[in-house]
Amino acid sequence: MTALLSIGRLRLRHGARELFDLADFRLDAARAYVLTGANGAGKSGLLRALAGLERADAEQLVFAGRALALAPYPRAMREAVVYVHQEPVMFSTSVAANIGYGLRARGVAPARAAPLVAAAMAWAGVEHLRDFDPATLSGGERQRVALARGKVLAPRLLLLDEPTANLDGTAREQVIALIPQLLAGGASVVMACHDRDLIGLPGVSRLKLRDGRIEYR
Ligand SMILES: Nc1ncnc2c1ncn2[C@@H]1O[C@H](COP(=O)(O)OP(=O)(O)OP(=O)(O)O)[C@@H](O)[C@H]1O
Structure with a gap:
């Protein structure tokens, strides 16, 4: 399996407290992972x-075959890595504008961006909401918009922070149903979660953060 990312040593501290000190952290290309661990273990x-x-300290970082430093954050990773927050922040414009924002920021021409945004909205099942202000949406709808906003950028690495937290019933199921299609797109995906249905998705490897170390399951 080809590595997308490998880091000889990765440490994160908050003041005097060390959250983790990982040796030989590695993510394979086109592989999906769930990242589990107790509350406060450092998943986020x-x-x-x-x-x-x-800001974390990284030694011997290689991303997509290139040796890089993590700080300042390298452009090659900025363009290839997307993080989706569990409570996504959105502009009070429209769903379509939010999903297209990253493409505009990257200088993609509107005529090229429009079909990509339309496809991402169709994928996430939010076409009917295209002109709505995200502030008026439900939590599940907002999470699907956030996933579409990440997917439309075609990242090599998608980092999902508790994508089903705060959701239940149909809203949760709709988000879970989107995940296998994300995985089929060829990106590497890491989902921090406690959700058993996400952990149990086929073809998903498990990383567990415990006592500042990663266990590969
Ligand atoms: N900016 C910060 N400064 C100091 N401590 C922080 C900061 N951000 C997070 N922490 C602390 O770091 C620890 C790890 O937080 P993190 O959110 O990464 O854990 P987590 O595994 O994602 O937890 P959860 O499952 O509850 O979301 C927690 O104790 C948290 O309070």
């Missing part, structure tokens, strides 16, 4: 560090 911290949202 790990995803945020990989996304450049939190």
Whole structure:
């Protein structure tokens, strides 16, 4: 299996407290992982560090075959790594504008972006909401918009922070139903979660964060 990301040593500290110190952390290309661990184990911290949202110390980092430093966060990773927050923040514009935002920020012309946004909305089942302000949506609808906003950027690494947290019933099932299609797209996906149905998805490897170390299951 080809590695998408390998890091000889990855440490995250908050003040005097060390959250984790990982040796030989590795994510394979086109592989899906669930990241489990007790509350406060550092799952969000790990995803945020990989996304450049939190400052961690990395040694011997190789991403997509290139030796890189994690700080300042390298452009090659900024373009290839997408983090989806469990309570996604959205602009008070429209669903379509939110999903298209990242493409616009990358300089994709509107004529090229429009069909990509339309396809992402269809995938997430939110076409009927295209002109709605995200603030008026339910939690499940917002999470599906957030997934579409990540998917439309065609990331090589998608980091999902508790994608089904705060959801139940149909809303939760609708989000879970989107995950296998994300995995089929060829990206590597890491989902921090406690949700047994996500952990049990076929073809998903398990990473467990415990006592500051990663266990590969
Ligand atoms: N900016 C910060 N400064 C200091 N401590 C922080 C900061 N951010 C998070 N923490 C602490 O770091 C620890 C790990 O947090 P993190 O959110 O990564 O855990 P988690 O495994 O994702 O937990 P959960 O399952 O509850 O979401 C927690 O004790 C949290 O309070």
